[in-house]
Amino acid sequence: MTELIPIELRDSIALLTLNRPDKLNALNYALIDRLMQRLDAIEVDDAIRAVILTGAGEQAFSAGADITEFSGSVARGADHAVRDFVRRGQTMTARLESFPKPVIAAVNGIAYGGGCEITEAVHLAVASECARFAKPEIKLAMPPTFGGTQRLPRLAGRKRALELLLTGEPFSPAHALAIGLVNRVVPHGELLNAADALARQIIRHPPGAVAAVINAATRGLNLSIDEGLLVERAQFAALVGREELVRGLTDWRNRPRAVGQTG
Template identity: 40%
Template sequence: MPELTTDTVNFELSDRIATVTLNRPEAMNALDPETIASLAEIWVEIRDNPDIWVGVVTGAGDRAFCAGADLKKTIPTRPGAQGVNWPVFQPSLRNTIDGGMQIWKPMIAAVNGYCLAAGLTLLSACDLRIAAEHAQFGLPEVIRGIVPTLGATQRLTRQLPWSAAMELLLMGEHIDAQRAYEIGLVNRVVPADEVIPTARAWAEKLTAGAPLTQRAIKEAAVRGLSLPIDEGIRMEELLSAHIRKTEDFREGPRAFAEKRPPNYRGN
């Protein structure tokens, strides 16, 4: 496996769980071009490495999960300008989970503070979301004359009630963790010191499950969003038929009959 930890991103793999930590706490873990490029490599590794079953994404420190893009480095200040780092930043966006890359493995966001702009779109690309009680969420781009991209206008309107999504997109104001929980943006709100342990516990529960089945469920759910329901049901059955050919499919009922925990191997 290539060395994936850099000056701005930490990568750790243990017990089939990949933990990705944005490591620019002095900049609220904002995404500069170099960080985006590092993340692009990490997402590919999570997608393709058979030893990784679950991904966890978080931010260093207790102030921020990710405060968005580092505007000083990613957004040109002159109309029509590209900026010296723009060529580095732009291609990497095509290899991000919030920019369109499909990772069928479960992804968990552990939100330990501000989750803003591109940080919120990263959150929206994760399947399960744990938030600290002091976390704040928002899409302030509209206030700065920027259209939220990387799927912000597409995922949130599919994941949240329309009015809640449009409030985030159009008003540009922050909401707190309790409000995020109420509208379904996060799954759990916990004390700050429980965010990482809770995310890890959820990841461990997932790694005890059948990974191919989990991925098929996620793929069916995501692809089905863009399909008529009858076509989605047919796709669901095709994926289910594929899973029925696996050893893990046989292991589940066998373990139940033998009154023991299943030992899934991902084959």
């Protein structure tokens, strides 16, 4: 059988590929389940420090959910559709959002529907100039169901998000950059190298600190500022006494200083 989520190890970075190019990497149930298995294994593998997620082929990152498959769940009724389709997709995007190691989407082509929702959920995203985004669920007479009605307004603002959600029209990588959906746009041939370089900028820092930043930012986003500050405090406290913090502070104190520099 074809591996739905092949993994390539690039030193301490895992490159995961959504691998249904003949279906524009549509997110069927088996692919989502396989991605979750990959993430479970990566989380407990200390040798892997970051994840890059991309799509197979030259056309798509992911065209979204597999409509043929989830239509069958819808036909069996609301309970089946929610259990098989909605809950599975929301669990996947929540897992990506809260994953303790940085996850970077390398958006190589169209990212529609669920593909766009993955881009919304991951920590960082780099888009090819050939990428294209859309929230087309409204054209199927339904809202997004993998978190798109919640994350996109938080990223882009309510009015900008609603325009995309209510029209379903495609938008460019430049617009995705302008609304905060992606971090940068690069020439197509430089996409994976740009994502790799971004990952390496992050993993030069201690893993505990990286996880603390991700956890505090992800959890705090949906809390009041006072509650978020308590999360931030707890993340810092958990690092106190750990070797990486002691070493970081010691290295800072012992760093070379310019003449007359203090602190």
